[in-house]
Amino acid sequence: MCSQNQRWEGGLHFGGMNYTGDLVQSTFPNPKETNTWTSLYVSKQLRDQLSFQAHLGTGAISGDDRNYEKRKLRSFYFQTQIVELQFRLQWYPFVRPGQRRPRLTPYGFGGLGLYYLSPDATLNRAKLPHLREAIEFDQNNLPSKIQPALPFGAGLDFQLNQQILLGLEANLRLTNTDYLDGVSQAGNPEGNDWYGSFSLKIGYTFGKSDVDGDGIVDHRDACPDFAGPIELDGCPDSDGDGITDLIDLCPNLRGNGEVSGCPDRDGDGVPDPDDRCPDIAGHAQMRGCPINDRDNDGIPDQEDPCPLQYGPPERQGCPLIDSDEDGLLDEDDHCPDQYGLAIFQGCPDTDGDGIQDREDKCPKLFGLYSQQGCPLEISAEDQAQALNRQLLIFTTGSTSIERYSLLDQILAFLEQYPTYQLLIKGFTDKEGNDVNNLQLSNKRARVCYDYFRGKGIDPDRLTFKGYGSDYPISENLTERGRQQNRRVEFQLFR
Helix, strand or coil, X not given: CXXXXXXXXXXXXXXXXXXXXXXXXXXXXXXXXCEEEEEEEEEXXXXXXXXXXXXXXXXXXXXXXXXXXXXXXXXXXXXXXXXXXXXXXXXXXXXXXXXXXXXXXXXXXXXXXXXXXXXXXECCCCCCXXXXXXXXXXXXXXXXXXXXXXXXXXXXXXXCCCCEEEEEEEEEEEECCCCCCCCCCCCCCCCCCEEEEEEEEEEEEECCCCCCCCCCCHHHCCCXXXXXXXXXXXXXXXCCCCCCCCCCCCCCCCCCHHHCCCCCCXXXXXXXXXXXXXXXCCEHHHCCECCCCCCCCCCXXXXXXXXXXXXXXXXXXXXXXXXXXXXXXXXXXXXXXXXXXXXHCCECCCCCCCCCHHHCCCCCCCCEHHHCCECCCCCHHHHHHHHHCCEEECXXXXXXCCCCHHHHHHXXXXXXXXXXEEEEEECCCCCXXXXXXXXXXXXXXXXXXXXXXXXXXXXHHEEEEECCCCXXXXXXXXXHHHHHHCEEEEEEEC
C-alpha cells in the first residue's frame, strides 16, 4: 500500500457555466448564455487509481428568448444563482499501481450532488395570451429549491511540481426537474433541464510524498517508485542478499557481492546462471566447467562435437571420414557412398570405359565417348537388357526422384522402339510396417509411370506395381544394403 494514498488535496475551480432547457436554443455549451462558475474542493486519495472528492460551488445559469430570432415574440427570460454541494469518486485509469502518477493524468468521475436554486423567470403574458394557463401552472408548481443531481464528467491534471497541480475539467449534471429555468408547460415539457460547467483547476497537495510507501520520502528515496529498505536508500532487494536490484545481475536469486549478486554454488567465480557446470568448480574460459579432453585432441570435451574420437582442430575435434574408403574424404567426395576414382571426384566408372557412371548412358557396358559410353552398335534387345539391369534408388520414406538420367534413357528407348512395353516395379527396404511399405512402393512406381505419361508415352505401353519390401536384392542389416532395396526396377519387353 502506497503512503501517497493518505495524501490530501485541496483547491479551486473557476470557469464558465451553461444549462440546457426551455429558454435556450442550442445544446450545451451555449456561448450566448455562459456565466461564471467557481468551486472549492477537497480530495482524499483512497487507492492509486481512486480518490474521493467533495465540492462546494456556486454559479449562475440564464436564458433569454430575445437572443433567438424565432422566440423574440415570446420574450421569456430567467436567471438564477445555483449553490451546489457535490460528492464524487474520481478514477485515474492510466495510473500504474505502486508507481508515481505521471505529469499528465486524465481522469473520469461520477457521484451525487445537491443544489439550491430559486429561478427568477420573467414571463410576458400580454404578447402570448394562449400561454396564460401554462404560465400560471408553471408559477404555481415550482419544485423545492433544493434538488438532487447526478454529476459526471472528465478532466486532465498537470502536476506542476510535487505540491501544485493545474487542470481542466468538464462537469455535467443530470437533474430530475424541468424547472431550472422556471418554465415547463409554457415551454417544452418533454424532458428535464440539465446544466454543466467547464473550468480551470488549481490544486495543492498536503504532506510529503512517499509514492512507494517504504517510509522514505521521495526526495530522499533513491528509488521513489519501488519500495526498499532504508539501508539501501529505499531501493528494492528482491532476493534479500543485501545488493539492490539496480545492480544485482540475479535480482531473484540470493547471491553475494563477489559475483554481482548471483549465486555461485561451486565457488569458481562464474555465476550459476552462466555456469555450464554449476556444481563442479571450473574455469571462466570454459564457462565454469573443468577442462576435460578424453580423446586427447587438444579440444575440451565441452567444445568437442566428437569427444571420444581424435580429430584435428580445423575439424573442431572430429576425425577425418571416408565412408566408401576410396581415398577421398566425404566432404570432397561427390559420391561418398560409392567407391570411385579421384579423377571423377570419387564417383564410379563401373564398365571402365573412362566415362563416369553418372554421365555414361551404358554404365555397365564398355563403350565409346562418342556414343556417350555405349557400344558403337547395340541391338534393341541388348539395350533393353542393359536398361533392365539399372535401378532407380530412393531415400528413406521418399518418392522424390533425384536424378532423371536413367528415366531419360528409358524414355529415349521407348521413343526409338515403339513395339516395346515397360513394366515398372517399386520396392522398399524392411523399415516400417508391411502396409505402409506396400503403399510407398506403389507410389514410387507411380511417380515413374507419371513421368513417362507426361512425356507422351502411350499409357497402353506402361504398367506399374508396388511390391513393398518383398524381393530384396541386398541384405537389410546395413544402410548400404537398405539403400539398394529402396528402388524401382524397369522391365522392357515386347
